[in-house]
Amino acid sequence: MIGIVIPAHDEERYLAACLAAVSQAACHAGLRGESVCVAVVLDHCRDNSRAIAMAHAGGLHGAAYRVDVLEVDVRNVGAARAAGAECLLAYGARWLAFTDADTVVAPDWLVAQLRLGVEVVCGTVAVDDWSAHHEQPLLLSRHFDAAYTDCDGHRHIHGANLGVCALAYRTAGGFAPLACSEDVALVRALERCGASFAWSAAPRVKTSARSDARARGGFGDTLLQYAAAAMLAPAVA
Numbered sequence: 001m002i003g004i005v006i007p008a009h010d011e012e013r014y015l016a017a018c019l020a021a022v023s024q025a026a027c028h029a030g031l032r033g034e035s036v037c038v039a040v041v042l043d044h045c046r047d048n049s050r051a052i053a054m055a056h057a058g059g060l061h062g063a064a065y066r067v068d069v070l071e072v073d074v075r076n077v078g079a080a081r082a083a084g085a086e087c088l089l090a091y092g093a094r095w096l097a098f099t100d101a102d103t104v105v106a107p108d109w110l111v112a113q114l115r116l117g118v119e120v121v122c123g124t125v126a127v128d129d130w131s132a133h134h135e136q137p138l139l140l141s142r143h144f145d146a147a148y149t150d151c152d153g154h155r156h157i158h159g160a161n162l163g164v165c166a167l168a169y170r171t172a173g174g175f176a177p178l179a180c181s182e183d184v185a186l187v188r189a190l191e192r193c194g195a196s197f198a199w200s201a202a203p204r205v206k207t208s209a210r211s212d213a214r215a216r217g218g219f220g221d222t223l224l225q226y227a228a229a230a231m232l233a234p235a236v237a
Contacts, residue, residue, distance in 0.1 A: 001034065001035040001036070001037060001088075001091060001092050001093050001094060002026075002031070002034060002035070002036045002037075002093060002094070002095045002097065002110060002114075003036075003037050003038075003039065003084075003085070003088030003089070003091070003093030003095065003096045003097065004022055004026070004036065004037070004038045004039070004088075004096075004097045004098075004099065004110075005038075005039050005041065005081055005084035005085055005088065005096060005097070005098050005099075006018060006019075006022070006038065006039070006040045006041065006084070006098075006099055006100065006101055007041045007043060007077050007080035007081050007084065007100065007101065008040060008041065008042050008043065008045060008049050008053070008101035009042075009043045009044060009045060009049075009075070009077075009080075009101075010045055010046060010047045010049060011045075011047075011049050011101035011102060012047040012048040012049050012052060013102075014101055014102040014103075014208060015040075015049055015052045015053065015101045016052050016055075017104055018099070018100075018101050018102065018103055018104060018105075019038070019040070019052070019053070019056045019067065021104040021105050021106075021107075022038055022099070022105055023056070023065060024107045025105050025106065025107055025108070025109040025110050025111075026038070026064075026065045026110065027064075027065055028107055028108055028110065028111050030108060030111035030115075031064075031110060031111060031114075033064050034064065035064040035065070035066075036064060036065050036066075036110070037065075037066050037067075037068060037088055037091055037093065038056075038065075038066070038067045038068065039068050039070055039083075039084035039085075039087045039088050040053040040056075040057075040067060040068070040069050040070065040084075040101075041070045041071075041072060041080040041081070041083050041084040042069065042070065042071045042072070043072050043073070043074060043075060043076070043077070043079075043080040044072075044073050044074070044075050045071075049101075050069070050071070053067070053069045054069055057069045068087065070083055070084060070087060074177070075179075076177050076178070076179050077159070077178075077179065077180065077182055078175045078176050078177045078178035078179070078182030078185075079175070079177040081098060081159065081175045081182060082174050082175040082176075082177065085169065085174060085175065086174075089166055089169075089170070093166055094165065094166050095113075095114065095163065095164070095165055095166065096163070096164050096165075096166060096169055097109070097110055097113060097162070097163045098159055098160075098161075098162040098163070098164075098183075099159075099160050099161060099162075099205060100159060100160040100207065102160075102207060102208040103125070103160040103161075103205050103206065103207040103208070104205065104206045104207075105161075105203075105204070105205045106203070106204035106205065108204075109161075109203050109204065109205065110163075110203075112200075112202040112203040112204070113163035113203045114163075115202070116198040116200055116202065118195075118196040118197055118198045119164065119165045119167075119168040119190070119195040119196045119197070120162075120163070120164050120165075120168060120187070120190050120195050120196065120197045120198070121162065121163035121164075121197075121198045121200055121203060122154075122155075122156065122157055122158070122161075122162060122187060122197065122198070122199050122200070123158065123161030123162065123163075123200060123201065123202070123203040123204075123205065124148075124149075124150045124151075124154055124156055124158070124161065124200075124201045124204075125156075125158050125160055125161055125205055125206070125207045126150065126204065126205070126206050126207070127141070127144065127206065127207060127208070127209045128206050129208070129209060130209045131209075132208070132209050137209075140209075150201055151201050152199065152200050152201050152202070153199055154199050154201065155199060156199075157183050157184050157187050158183065158205075158207075159182065159183035160205055160207050161203055161205045162183060162186075162187075163203070164186075164190065164195075168190055168193065168195040169186075169190075171193050171195075172186060172189040172190045172192075172193050172195070173189055174186070
């Protein structure tokens with residue numbers, strides 16, 4: 001079985017699109033009917049995220065696809081990811097794929113991870129809507145494209161596009177209860193354990209360019225730093 005973990009904290013704006021995309025990836029013909037279980041981990045959600053998640057849960061959306069909804073109140077993305085992973089490992093998952101509730105994965109996302117034949121897949125992210133950054137969305141988009149490495153051999157680490165085999169995840173000790181950079185900490189632990197890696201641009205995801213970062217030090221904050229650099233670039237040139 002393949003497991004997918006999606007942590008969510010007040011993500012009613014994005015969660016439905018995320019789950020719709022994940023269901024397509026889970027039913028891809030390239031998986032040859034292997035079961036896929038999704039763990040949506042709702043962490044201190046006060047909006048409509050629970051109702052959206054529950055609309056996808058219960059019953060099977062296909063012979064080999066199901067969605068489970070977990071609720072925690074830890075306000076900690078590392079602990080939320082760990083809770084989802086533990087649930088899926090208890091079900092017998094052999095591979096854990098991680099994404100975020102504000103992210104849309106490609107239909108072949110899981111297939112692309114598994115085809116690489118390694119224990120850890122670190123993927124890249126793309127952004128297709130910069131309108132959240134009202135001041136200079138086009139300038140930010142161009143700056144991001146120039147500064148970000150979206151090709152094989154990159155060294156980016158994103159919880160929104162990460163895959164780990166179950167044995168390597170267990171050996172590394174899983175996600176630490178960190179409020180940010182939990183993905184970086186796990187990858188470093190996996191490196192220390194000698195896991196085999198692919199730093200690949202093949203598994204594709206599109207994530208939001210949100211300006212209301214959910215975690216200090218996360219991708220949202222990184223985009224704000226890109227935005228600041230983009231605004232300074234014309235003056236420096």
